Amino acid sequence: MIKLFDYELSGNCYKVRLMLSLLGLEHEIVPVNFIEGEHKSPLFLKLNPLGQVPVLIDDDLVIHDSQAILVYLARRYGCENWLPIKPESMGKVMQWLSITANEIQHGLATARLHFVFNLKIDLELAQQRADMILKVLDEHLQERNWLELDRPTIADVACYPYVKLAPEGGISLEAYPNVVAWIDRIKKLKGYVGIPVSVVTIPSPKSRGANL
Structure with missing residues (x-):
């Protein structure tokens, strides 16, 4: 297993x-x-x-x-729908995995570290980065339901968690209606499981190697 x-x-x-x-x-x-x-x-x-x-x-x-x-x-x-084989389609999906590991991680995820895990970060910079990528996402989703290929792929799965958790980083999603609608579509997928929402500040991990 x-x-x-x-x-x-x-x-x-x-x-x-x-x-x-x-x-x-x-x-x-x-x-x-x-x-x-x-x-x-x-x-x-x-x-x-x-x-x-x-x-x-x-x-x-x-x-x-x-x-x-x-x-x-x-x-x-999975089937090819989640990660297509054609180079053009695969490239479009994979670029979002890069965005997840960079802009989303250093913006949305990092801002959340401050509030949920009490880690010392440059909060203003993280929130600025978060707003930047949320604007990009909102514009990208203006005329489409999914990030690429008109269907859910691992691009959506990769980007979803820290976007959904943006309020835990002190970032409102109110100004990004297309992002909010995309979140709602993901929550309706067959097999969807919810993401835990933190309600208290968690003590900092003993080692700073955490990638939370």
Whole structure:
């Protein structure tokens, strides 16, 4: 059975849980205690030397990085709809995985770290970056339902979590109606599972290697 080493409040972990559910794949969740520094234990570092979740184990394969895991799951268990084979279509989908790992991570996800995990960051810069990418997303979604190809792909799964969690980073989605409508469409997908919403500030992880 597939195993997912997971931290419940991590948006990067959630996107993998969401993909597993959308594909209808049985899996076991293995919680990792970030607050106590379990992600930096020798045992965990054998799975991922970077000390980050998520980590997915499928038979003898160990793979980390949420974007890489989405690609693997889509290609191994999904149909071409989730990750098309044609170079032009694949390129359009993959560019959003890059945006997820850069603009979304350094904007929306980073702003959330301040409020939810009490980490010291440049909040103003993170929120500026967040507003920038939200404007790009809102304009991109003005005349389409999905990020690419007129259907949900791993591009949508990758970008969704930290956009949905924007209010936890002190960022309102009120000015981005197309983004809000896109969020609602994702929530209606067959197999959708909800994302935990933090209601309290979580103590900072013991090690700063967290990718939350």
